[in-house]
Amino acid sequence: MISTLSIVDLKDICAFVHARTGMIFGETKRYYVERRISELMRVRGSVTPQDYLAVLRADETEVEKIINSFTVNETYFYREEHQLACLSRSILPDVVRKKSPGDRIRIWSMPCSTGEEPYSIAIWLLENWHLVDAYHVEIVGSDIDTAVLRQAGEANYGERALSKLPGHLIEGYFEPKHAHKHKLVADLKESVTFTKANILDPGSLAASGRFDVIFCRNLLIYFDDEGRRLAAQNLHALLNPGGYICLGHSESMARISACFDTVRFPDAIVYRRGEGGA
Template sequence: MVIPPANSGNFGADPLSGADLEEICAIIYQRSGMVFGETKRYYIERRVTDLISQRKAQSARNYISILRGDLRETELLINSFTVNETYFYREQHQLACLSNSILPDVIKAKGPGDRIRIWSMPCSSGEEPYSIAIWLLENWPLVDAYNIEITGSDIDTAILRQAVDGYYGQRSLSKIPKDILDRYFEPEKDQQRRLIGDLRESVTFAKGNIVDRPSLAALGRFDVIFCRNLLIYFDEAAREIAARNIHELLYPRGYICLGHTESMSRISETFEPVRFPDAIVYREAGDK
């Protein structure tokens, strides 16, 4: 999508007053937990000005009134602010940790054929949950001995539709070895590839907001959660809500993998760090 400059249309060089910007940031925070403010004014105005133009709103105040009364419009606003920078096999050391250490520990409490549930949140356009599926097929010898369920969730509804479709360009696929690329991705036009149908069907996608517990109610509980590079966009209050929701969605002694700059120890005492050879992850603390 082409974003017009902030001074386009009939809204002048500064379409958002201080009060307008504050109210829009409050809506984004209430709906997503993401924190924006005056220091990100240019970033905010670029996106909001484009939405104002698309809706043919008469002013920023009129657009805010639309936001307050239209959940679909708020969803479009949130979609425009999400960051979807990702690629296959990102932070591969955590995938190695999953197959080498986490799952061998998880199955100690399971029998052959039992379910193992893995959740990727946020999943963006699907690279992360699909990477988990491919990695386990290629690297975990017991992959066929258990009923593995992988779920991907994101607050961005547009990006979820892309995940379901499963089309990817060279940037997303650049870290995948060629033999795996040829095995799991079919060539398409414009140098794109599409994930094979069996793999697309192996992952379930659902909208979810990590700071809104009701939106997660239908997901159930998980043995392993990947929640990487999301909490860095939250303030302390939103991080605490997210940690509480993650805790409720984990089975006892379940695992969570965060981004390399994130630490659950500074947010919640309900998790304990675990140092495996491949990565440091966090485990639901349970009864010690």
């Protein structure tokens, strides 16, 4: 196990991760990087960090492993609940003004991590939006991390992930606890589709289609200015005209792109794509 990365090794590894994900790491994240690289090198049998970098440049399977290792997946059900309230009370009532009963409403959770966010959206709408059955609501969860996508598909959660959910919702939407885990009921699990996507790679987003609402919370903080601008550009392209995007509480689209209007609803500040444009 490596005890410390040289300045050159740290720079080269962080540059590789940035090129493939847009995420910024450096000296301030040295311990975080060293822990992950040490384990990856141990499993692969690489002697030096430069040996491991050579493996990364030649093996896409190993690239997937380092991406999965470096992504941050802090999440739980009903996180930032005020935005869910905003979705049902303000955002969707505006979205459906331009739709007819039976029309499709598409909601995207990116990054979706282990699935708590898109499943929370599904539960919230069933519980709090009286028009949920009047429209065809399609919820898509996407992430760059294939390991968390597999977990999202399994939909098996521990107590910490469910700690903010009221007891009656756990009883209503999850199977009885088994081996300290609660499995989401099949009907709700099937209401969310999961896909691999990189918000900085238009090619990986090409098949996504457009959405009426995008939840992209606590992702842009990991990018540099150029990465944030590119992400905003791609998000704008994926929104229907008049569609909305919800960011994390410490993020502001107003500081990144002039392509969105800031909308201050009673429950949350969100960002809207203008009605014009293709």
